Amino acid sequence: MKKYTSVQDVDNLEGLVQEALHLKENPYKYKKLGENKTLGLIFLNPSLRTRLSTQKAAQNLGMNVMVMNLDKEGWALETKEGAIMNGTTVEHIKDAAAAMGQYCDIIGIRSFPKLQNREEDYNEELLQQFITYSKVPIVSLESATRHPLQSLADLLTITENKPAGKKPKVVLTWAPHIKSIPQCVANSFAEWMNQADVELVITHPEGYSLADEFTAGATVTTNQDEALQDADFVYVKNWSSYEDYGKVLTDGNGWMMTNEKLQKTNNAKVMHCLPVRRNVELSDEILDGPNSLVLEQANNRTYAAQAVLKRMLETM
Numbered sequence: 001m002k003k004y005t006s007v008q009d010v011d012n013l014e015g016l017v018q019e020a021l022h023l024k025e026n027p028y029k030y031k032k033l034g035e036n037k038t039l040g041l042i043f044l045n046p047s048l049r050t051r052l053s054t055q056k057a058a059q060n061l062g063m064n065v066m067v068m069n070l071d072k073e074g075w076a077l078e079t080k081e082g083a084i085m086n087g088t089t090v091e092h093i094k095d096a097a098a099a100m101g102q103y104c105d106i107i108g109i110r111s112f113p114k115l116q117n118r119e120e121d122y123n124e125e126l127l128q129q130f131i132t133y134s135k136v137p138i139v140s141l142e143s144a145t146r147h148p149l150q151s152l153a154d155l156l157t158i159t160e161n162k163p164a165g166k167k168p169k170v171v172l173t174w175a176p177h178i179k180s181i182p183q184c185v186a187n188s189f190a191e192w193m194n195q196a197d198v199e200l201v202i203t204h205p206e207g208y209s210l211a212d213e214f215t216a217g218a219t220v221t222t223n224q225d226e227a228l229q230d231a232d233f234v235y236v237k238n239w240s241s242y243e244d245y246g247k248v249l250t251d252g253n254g255w256m257m258t259n260e261k262l263q264k265t266n267n268a269k270v271m272h273c274l275p276v277r278r279n280v281e282l283s284d285e286i287l288d289g290p291n292s293l294v295l296e297q298a299n300n301r302t303y304a305a306q307a308v309l310k311r312m313l314e315t316m
């Protein structure tokens with residue numbers, strides 16, 4: 001595997017899921033594979049789970065890990081080709097990424113969208129430039145449009161918890177938030193579920209449709225009650241509008257997931273990528289109750305990352 005930025009980079013999805021579940025049982029079996037190999041983790045935004053789980057995954061494989069908070073500790077980066085750099089940016093990404101490629105065998109990068117210009121965000125400029133200029137395999141740690149390590153961990157969690165003998169009904173529901181949030185977790189989850197053996201239903205208020213490239217094949221409705229009927233899994237997530245790009249169009253009154261709403265489901269398991277705004281997106285009663293899978297998801301982040309890193313190391 002030369003890059004891991006979306007489900008399209010995975011050539012055998014079921015194989016990758018099985019690999020990750022095998023690693024969960026045998027985390028130190030491939031301790032020699034990463035010996036003398038270095039993983040660089042670069043963050044332009046905050047992170048708790050991605051940072052720690054990916055670091056742990058690499059250590060389980062015997063790799064060395066370097067972490068840099070590039071937004072705080074690096075030079076101000078220029079991304080425009082041909083820029084005359086007489087302003088505030090100090091170094092061009094092509095020089096920074098190329099230098100990092102000298103120190104690292106694999107680079108992971110987190111860069112959120114700015115949510116101001118849709119075309120700019122959806123072009124994934126920063127991620128693409130890292131792929132081009134670092135010349136080493138790149139793992140997305142959540143980019144402007146996707147969060148593929150989260151989605152793989154989510155698929156592992158669904159695989160482990162699905163009811164026997166039936167195709168699970170998975171509902172992705174929009175939830176309220178107090179600010180403008182990226183679409184990437186929702187985009188990515190939809191894209192992955194469409195490749196998995198599940199029935200996917202997406203529900204959100206008017207004006208919150210995700211881009212077709214991620215949702216093709218799913219049932220989409222603005223009626224949350226109807227969507228929740230007989231659900232086996234409910235994935236809760238806020239996102240800002242894609243159509244009216246980056247905007248918050250409603251306070252989302254009535255969209256928070258509660259135990260009362262769970263009554264409509266098939267005693268559904270509830271998922272969220274975290275961090276979660278308690279009692280805004282999801283109630284305490286659900287998060288602290290028996291239907292919550294959020295900690296299992298967080299735990300599976302390690303094995304998702306380990307399966308991806310293992311595949312990259314094997315092709316070096």
Ligand SMILES: NCCC[C@H](NC(=O)CCC(=O)O)C(=O)O
Nearest residue numbers: 142181182184185273274275277
């Ligand atoms: N990495 C996981 C989620 C990251 C991001 N959440 C946030 O930015 C939360 C910010 C806040 O709650 O203030 C999101 O939902 O896409």
Ligand SMILES: NC(=O)OP(=O)(O)O
Nearest residue numbers: 047048049050273274
């Ligand atoms: N779910 C997730 O990616 O969490 P962090 O932002 O804390 O890494």
